[in-house]
Amino acid sequence: MPGNQNRVPTGIVALIITLLIVFSTTLKAQFTIRESFGENNLLSPRLVMGGSAQLTAAAGIDPLGSGWLRLTGNTTNQVGFCYVNQGFPSDLGLLIEFEYTAWSPTAASRPVADGFSMYLFDSTYGPGNFQIGQDGGALGYGEVDQATHPTGWTLGPGLTGGYLGLGLDEFGNYSVKQTTSDNTAPGLRAHTIALRGPTASHTSYITGTGANLGGTVYAGQTISYPGVAASRPTSSLFYRKVQILLEKVGTNYQITVSMQVAESGSMRAVFGPITLTTPRLLT
Numbered sequence: 001m002p003g004n005q006n007r008v009p010t011g012i013v014a015l016i017i018t019l020l021i022v023f024s025t026t027l028k029a030q031f032t033i034r035e036s037f038g039e040n041n042l043l044s045p046r047l048v049m050g051g052s053a054q055l056t057a058a059a060g061i062d063p064l065g066s067g068w069l070r071l072t073g074n075t076t077n078q079v080g081f082c083y084v085n086q087g088f089p090s091d092l093g094l095l096i097e098f099e100y101t102a103w104s105p106t107a108a109s110r111p112v113a114d115g116f117s118m119y120l121f122d123s124t125y126g127p128g129n130f131q132i133g134q135d136g137g138a139l140g141y142g143e144v145d146q147a148t149h150p151t152g153w154t155l156g157p158g159l160t161g162g163y164l165g166l167g168l169d170e171f172g173n174y175s176v177k178q179t180t181s182d183n184t185a186p187g188l189r190a191h192t193i194a195l196r197g198p199t200a201s202h203t204s205y206i207t208g209t210g211a212n213l214g215g216t217v218y219a220g221q222t223i224s225y226p227g228v229a230a231s232r233p234t235s236s237l238f239y240r241k242v243q244i245l246l247e248k249v250g251t252n253y254q255i256t257v258s259m260q261v262a263e264s265g266s267m268r269a270v271f272g273p274i275t276l277t278t279p280r281l282l283t
Contacts, residue, residue, distance in 0.1 A: 033046065033047075033084055033086065035047060035069075037055055037057075037067055037068055037069035038057060038062075038064070038065050038066055038067045038068075039055070039057055039058075039064055039065065039067065040055060040057045040058035040064060040067070041055070041058065042055070044084075046084050046085050046086040047082060047083070047084055047085070048082065048083055048084075048085050048126070048127060048130075049069075049080075049081070049082045050080070050081050050082070050132075051071075051078070051079045051080040051081050051132075052071065052072050052073065052075075052078040052079060052080040053069065053070065053071050053072075053080030053081055053082050054069075054070050054080075055067050055068075055069060055070075056068045056069075056070050068232075069082060071116060072113065074104075074105050074106075077135075079132070079135050079140060081132050081140060083119075083121075083130070085126045085127065086123070087123025088123070090246075090253075091248055092248075093245075093246055093247045093248055093253075094120075094244070094245075094246040095243070095244070095245055095246075096118065096242075096243070096244040097241065097242070097243045097244075098118070098241070098242055099239075099240065099241045099242075100116075100168075100240055100242070101225065101232060101233060101235075101238055101239075101240065102115075102116075102170065102223065102224035102225060102240075103224060103225040103228075103229045103232065103233050103238070104224070104225070104228055104229070105228065105229060105230050105231070106228060113170055113171065114135075114136055114137055114139060114169070114170060114171045114173065114174075115139055115167060115168050115169040115170040115171065115174065115223060115224075116139060116140070116167075116168055117139040117140050117141040117165050117166060117167045117168070117174075118165075118166045118168075118242070118244065119140075119141050119159055119162055119163075119164065119165040119166070120162075120163045120164045120165075120246075121159055121160065121161040121162045121163055121199075122160075122161030122162075122163065123161075124161065125160045125161040129160065130160055131157075131159065131160045132159050133156075133157070133158040133159040133162065133165070133199070133203065134153070134154045134155065134156050134157075134158070135154050136153060136154055136173065137153065137169075137171065137172075137173025137174055137176060137178070138153075138154075138158070138173075138174070138178060138203075139165070139167045139169065139174050140159065141158060141159050141162060141165030141167065141196060141203060142158050142159075142165065142174070142178050142196055142203040143156070143157050143158035143178060143179050143199065143202050143203045144156065144178045144179065145178070145179045145180060145202075147179075147180050148177055148178060148179055148180055148182070149178070153178075157199065158199035158202070158203040159199055159203075160199065161199060162198060162199035162203060163197075163198050163199075164195065164196070164197065164198075164246075164255070164276070165195070165196045165197075165203060166193065166194075166195050166242075166244060166257060167192075167193070167194045167195075167196065167208075168193055168223050168242070169189070169190070169191070169192045169193070169194055169223065170190065170191060170222075170223045170224050171190060172188040172189045172190035172191070172192065172211070173188065174192070174194050174196070174208075175187060175188065175189040175192055175194050175205065175208055176188055177205075178203070179202045179203070179204070181201075181202045181204055182202065182203075182204045182205055183204075184204065184205050184206075185204075185205040186205070186208070189208070189209075189210060189211040190211050190212070191211060191212045191213060191221070191222045191223045191224075192208050192209045192210065192211060192212075192213065192214075192223070193208060193209050193213070193223070193242075193257060193259070193270055193271070194207070194208025194209070195207050195208060195255070195257070195271075195274070197276075198277075206274065206276075207271055207274055208271070209270055209271060213259075213270065216259075216268075216269075216270040216271070217268045217270075218259060218261055218268070218270065221261060223240075225237070225238040235263055236263070239260070239261060239262055239263050239265075240259065240260070240261060241259065241260040241267070242257070242258070242259050242260075243257070243258040243259070243260075243267055244256075244257055245257075245258070245272075246276075247273070249273075249275075252275050252276065252277070253275070253276045253277075254272065254273035254274060254275050254276065255272055255273065255274050255276055256269055256271070256272030256273045256274075257269070257270050257271055257272055258270060
């Protein structure tokens with residue numbers, strides 16, 4: 001589930017996260033996790049928050065019933081995360097949808113922060129042994145080694161048991177080579193959506209969009225609000241909804257990532273389907 005890294009001040013907020021477990025072609029069985037984050041506590045006991053993550057209604061930032069999950073505030077070097085402590089059989093497939101907003105309240109804080117990630121990981125990890133990946137450009141998912149980045153990066157392994165890490169990358173470092181085996185990483189690309197693979201394979205880069213969502217129907221758009229906003233932009237000014245579809249196709253899996261950039265708009269693919277190796281029991 002989402003992890004966020006914030007080196008340069010910005011506000012990062014995720015509103016709704018919905019998980020739907022489905023078969024690849026016909027809907028036969030499902031469980032759904034819905035969480036609005038609008039109250040002063042988490043409605044689902046399966047959700048775990050950590051780091052700088054907070055519920056804005058509980059913090060008095062928003063009224064009860066209108067709150068958000070805020071992963072970081074307008075402060076440097078913050079790391080917040082939230083994950084679902086619930087395993088499921090991955091052969092059913094998976095549909096994830098979430099809305100978010102991200103903005104910078106002052107001109108001095110441009111360019112924006114690093115961004116955030118949505119990840120899937122082995123469900124044998126949870127409270128007590130779960131650890132996010134490296135901060136900064138690794139967006140809480142990736143591994144970073146000293147041979148590749150001797151200075152300027154936090155070094156260490158990727159997220160425990162990580163299978164996939166989808167980065168919504170404002171600054172652009174999620175597409176930079178992060179380990180010696182990360183040979184397909186294209187380099188710095190600001191305002192991209194990019195996918196990295198399993199922790200067991202050093203979270204290597206798989207695919208992603210071009211800078212400013214280049215190569216997609218949203219070319220020229222940004223991951224975060226492009227202007228300066230003293231408070232959270234209204235959804236009429238800035239709206240983002242992301243969908244991740246993981247389907248079993250034969251003995252393999254395919255992932256398609258889509259985005260919607262207006263409340264009245266449609267969900268459009270930004271990349272995929274991409275064929276992946278077989279996942280284990282995930283959360």
